Amino acid sequence: MSIVRNSLAVVAASAVLALTSACGGADKAALCTEVTKAMTDYQGAMASAGTNFDGFNKASADLAAKLKELAGKADGDLQSALTKFGDSFGDLKIDPKDPAVATKVGDFAKKAAEATTALGNACV
Template identity: 55%
Template sequence: MNILRNSLAVVAASALLGLTAACSGSQTAVCEEATKAFTDYSSKAAGAAGDIKGLNAATGDLAAQLKELSGKADGDLKVALAGMADSWASFKIDLSDPAAATKLTEFGQKATQATQQLASACS
């Protein structure tokens, strides 16, 4: 459980670093809101130690925030935020699933790709 939770926190932190470095241009406010969403998620994920339902709820909340932000954005930023929202929305931890670790790796790759798109769109 701790490995999954810590891995999610690492993915979120990577996204946050990419956003922090990239926020500029005409849609700075949306980029800043996305950065705040990831900061809040990181805190919630850390606070959900041992609470799978809480972690899944925090992940769902982040997905909803990113989807809402995509509605405020245009062009590449809109596409990147929508992709991230879809990635985070599709991830639910189920410890009874023997493929959970594999799914985490796939999720990490999707989130990293979406974060790179977002960083590019925000620059």
């Protein structure tokens, strides 16, 4: 299950990095800063969860809710990117007994990477 945890950590770290370097326009800067904080909080929640996948699932659900809340404050490309990013975390449910969990995490990582790129571009 370390591949699952490592994949989630990479996605979160990539999002923080993309947002830190992309928070540009004054009108978007506050929202992008809130997204960066939410991603940093998610990393902390994942670290606290250890190997507890219920903790991972709760952290992902909480992040999805926060991203959707922030999407409601945005418009245009930023709103769309936040919605997609939130949806990707909302769809993430880790069941270590599921033999396809690595494939599902891989699919999530791809969707999240695409959403991270869109989010970084929208925050410029």
